[in-house]
Amino acid sequence: METPRTHWQPRPAPGFHLGRVKRIVRLGIKTLWLHRLRSLLTVLGIVFGVCSVIAMLAIGEGASHEAQEQIKNLGSQNIILRSVKPPEQQKVSDQGSQSYVLNYGLTYADVKRIRATIPDVQLILPSRIMRDFVWNIDRRLDCEIIATVPWYPTLRHHEVIAGRFFTDHEMDAKASVCVLGAELVPVLFPLGAPVGKHVRVGGSYYQVVGVMAARAKNPDAESNGQRNQTVANTMFIPLETAKTRYGEILRKIRSGSFEQERVELHELTVEVASADKVMATADAVKALLERHHKKKDYEIVVPLELLRRAERTKQIFNIVLGSIAAISLLVGGIGIMNIMLASVTERTREIGIRRALGAKREDIITQFLVEAVILSAAGGLIGVLLGVVIPHFVSQFAGMKTIVTFWSPFLAFTISGAVGVIFGIYPAFRAAAMDPVEALRHE
Amino acid sequence: MIPSEHQTTSEPIVRLEGVEKTYRMGPVTVNALRGISLQINAGEYVSIMGPSGCGKSTLLNVLGCLDRPSAGRYFLGADDVSCLDDRDLSAMRGARLGFIFQSYNLIQQLSVVENIEVPLFYQGCGEDEMRERAVELAKVVGLDDRLNHKPFELSGGQQQRVAIARALVNDPLVILADEPTGNLDSVSGVEILKVFDDLNSRGKTVILVTHDESVARHANRAVRLRDGLVHTDVRTHGD
Numbered sequence: 001m002e003t004p005r006t007h008w009q010p011r012p013a014p015g016f017h018l019g020r021v022k023r024i025v026r027l028g029i030k031t032l033w034l035h036r037l038r039s040l041l042t043v044l045g046i047v048f049g050v051c052s053v054i055a056m057l058a059i060g061e062g063a064s065h066e067a068q069e070q071i072k073n074l075g076s077q078n079i080i081l082r083s084v085k086p087p088e089q090q091k092v093s094d095q096g097s098q099s100y101v102l103n104y105g106l107t108y109a110d111v112k113r114i115r116a117t118i119p120d121v122q123l124i125l126p127s128r129i130m131r132d133f134v135w136n137i138d139r140r141l142d143c144e145i146i147a148t149v150p151w152y153p154t155l156r157h158h159e160v161i162a163g164r165f166f167t168d169h170e171m172d173a174k175a176s177v178c179v180l181g182a183e184l185v186p187v188l189f190p191l192g193a194p195v196g197k198h199v200r201v202g203g204s205y206y207q208v209v210g211v212m213a214a215r216a217k218n219p220d221a222e223s224n225g226q227r228n229q230t231v232a233n234t235m236f237i238p239l240e241t242a243k244t245r246y247g248e249i250l251r252k253i254r255s256g257s258f259e260q261e262r263v264e265l266h267e268l269t270v271e272v273a274s275a276d277k278v279m280a281t282a283d284a285v286k287a288l289l290e291r292h293h294k295k296k297d298y299e300i301v302v303p304l305e306l307l308r309r310a311e312r313t314k315q316i317f318n319i320v321l322g323s324i325a326a327i328s329l330l331v332g333g334i335g336i337m338n339i340m341l342a343s344v345t346e347r348t349r350e351i352g353i354r355r356a357l358g359a360k361r362e363d364i365i366t367q368f369l370v371e372a373v374i375l376s377a378a379g380g381l382i383g384v385l386l387g388v389v390i391p392h393f394v395s396q397f398a399g400m401k402t403i404v405t406f407w408s409p410f411l412a413f414t415i416s417g418a419v420g421v422i423f424g425i426y427p428a429f430r431a432a433a434m435d436p437v438e439a440l441r442h443e
Numbered sequence: 444m445i446p447s448e449h450q451t452t453s454e455p456i457v458r459l460e461g462v463e464k465t466y467r468m469g470p471v472t473v474n475a476l477r478g479i480s481l482q483i484n485a486g487e488y489v490s491i492m493g494p495s496g497c498g499k500s501t502l503l504n505v506l507g508c509l510d511r512p513s514a515g516r517y518f519l520g521a522d523d524v525s526c527l528d529d530r531d532l533s534a535m536r537g538a539r540l541g542f543i544f545q546s547y548n549l550i551q552q553l554s555v556v557e558n559i560e561v562p563l564f565y566q567g568c569g570e571d572e573m574r575e576r577a578v579e580l581a582k583v584v585g586l587d588d589r590l591n592h593k594p595f596e597l598s599g600g601q602q603q604r605v606a607i608a609r610a611l612v613n614d615p616l617v618i619l620a621d622e623p624t625g626n627l628d629s630v631s632g633v634e635i636l637k638v639f640d641d642l643n644s645r646g647k648t649v650i651l652v653t654h655d656e657s658v659a660r661h662a663n664r665a666v667r668l669r670d671g672l673v674h675t676d677v678r679t680h681g682d
Contacts, residue, residue, distance in 0.1 A: 355533065356509060
């Protein structure tokens with residue numbers, strides 16, 4: 001049947017006017033406000049979902065930030081080589097041949113070889129590490145004495161907070177100077193101002209020329225059983241000074257057995273010209289050392305690699321958190337859908353009235369969709385606020401470092417809005433699909 | 444006060460040609476309307492009466508563009524609306540019809556003035572235009588001092604007057620009233636009927652569905668239905 005339409009043309013659909021949007025939103029808020037308690041209970045799912053995600057992300061971010069900070073302290077352009085007592089040799093010494101001098105580890109020859117053959121190496125920082133008591137009159141502290149070179153602070157990004165580090169001149173002159181770690185100062189010099197005073201190690205006195213910033217112990221210290229350090233008590237002396245004071249052979253007295261070992265260098269820090277050459281250089285160093293060391297008496301730590309591993313761990317952590325978030329938002333979304341379906345049934349009459357007064361299907365869809373989005377967005381907003389505040393309290397009371405990344409509230413809020421749309425669509429279509437006659441008859 | 448462009452009585456505003464409506468209720472087919480032909484001119488005041496089950500409501504639904512006839516044609520104004528789709532029917536309702544229901548059917552969460560604005564909102568009117576028009580109509584029905592009241596704060600008669608203002612706000616061709624006094628006490632009922640009389644005297648076309656003879660007497664034409672057909676169609680002299 002043809003439909004002659006002589007005069008009438010439907011009025012063009014109203015466009016996107018801010019006034020209309022405001023009115024629809026205002027109506028939605030008004031309607032939801034009529035059932036305050038119900039609306040509040042409905043959005044709780046979203047609130048907790050969003051809040052827990054932001055809070056957990058903040059705590060996770062804080063924890064991994066701390067780990068990464070420690071790794072960065074080692075220097076992302078650095079390769080760190082450490083002397084390790086070879087396992088089979090350890091057994092021999094345990095069996096107790098007392099005159100045996102264990103000879104292992106990195107040597108000065110290694111330093112020369114690396115410098116001579118590997119192109120991208122900028123600086124090499126050799127150091128020896130001894131343990132001894134550091135004394136000031138009758139105050140003493142078990143301490144790690146690091147004998148090293150003057151460019152240590154720059155290479156290891158370790159800050160001198162008072163006085164200065166020792167100089168090339170003092171190094172050459174084998175001067176008896178030392179730099180204390182900040183953590184030693186309160187114990188050895190409770191009155192402060194250690195610079196210029198003297199400390200005693202064994203039979204020798206060292207003049208304190210500077211203080212280094214306090215630093216947490218190395219994150220990979222656990223993996224290094226050889227030096228079971230508990231606190232990062234450190235004192236720095238010139239390498240040349242250490243050579244004359246200690247010689248090459250270190251004696252350790254351990255529960256009855258007497259152990260001697262000769263280690264030329266305990267640690268080598270190799271600085272590479274740029275970060276992208278670190279991995280290649282590390283491989284080259286590894287190959288070089290393998291050629292000249294019969295036993296595996298060293299280990300290579302590449303902070304960049306550790307950093308990448310930490311980042312990978314963080315990624316996994318984020319994925320796990322993301323899944324938890326997705327589940328809680330799903331539950332919240334189902335809650336919203338549930339209440340919207342109930343609302344549609346309850347307001348069948350209103351839908352009928354609106355349809356009779358000229359509302360098109362899309363008008364009804366818009367109305368209910370907007371309500372669902374208001375619910376979920378309000379939940380998201382409350383969740384974001386709680387999620388930003390809670391980490392603050394966690395770091396205050398639990399002493400954990402937390403970082404609320406700037407994007408996580410935005411992301412959480414956007415997703416909660418999307419949840420509103422996704423779970424609001426079905427109820428809205430149900431509402432729009434109602435027959436106006438039936439809807440008007442509904443009691 | 445009420446704009447009335449369709450005052451010429453000769454022009455047919457509603458024209459039904461052999462309108463039929465059948466429902467399927469499970470295996471049973473119900474013939475609610477069995478071929479109704481009816482012509483209503485601009486400015487008429489028509490009552491539609493008949494016993495329950497005669498097809499009154501069905502006819503009203505068809506007239507109100509809430510339902511499409513199964514057969515036959517329905518011209519509203521100059522246009523055949525019997526084959527329009529849902530979207531165009533909605534637009535048609537919004538543009539050309541004013542509904543008044545027995546149970547007022549105001550939207551409870553909206554204030555008086557917002558209720559009156561609803562049809563204009565779906566017509567895509569601007570905020571200021573809507574408000575101006577709604578306040579004007581509230582004045583016409585004598586509720587300009589209750590603009591921000593909610594429906595539940597009003598008496599039945601007042602609520603029905605809000606509904607009338609709402610039905611007039613889009614300046615419809617036809618006002619369809621379904622038992623408008625059914626829920627009212629006799630005093631308010633008389634007041635409301637006076638409003639209808641007044642509207643008609645200003646040239647509005649009113650179709651009033653009722654089973655109450657005293658209400659129907661206000662109209663100047665009485666259409667009686669029986670078994671889905673027009674039984675009698677007489678011109679009367681309204682009060």
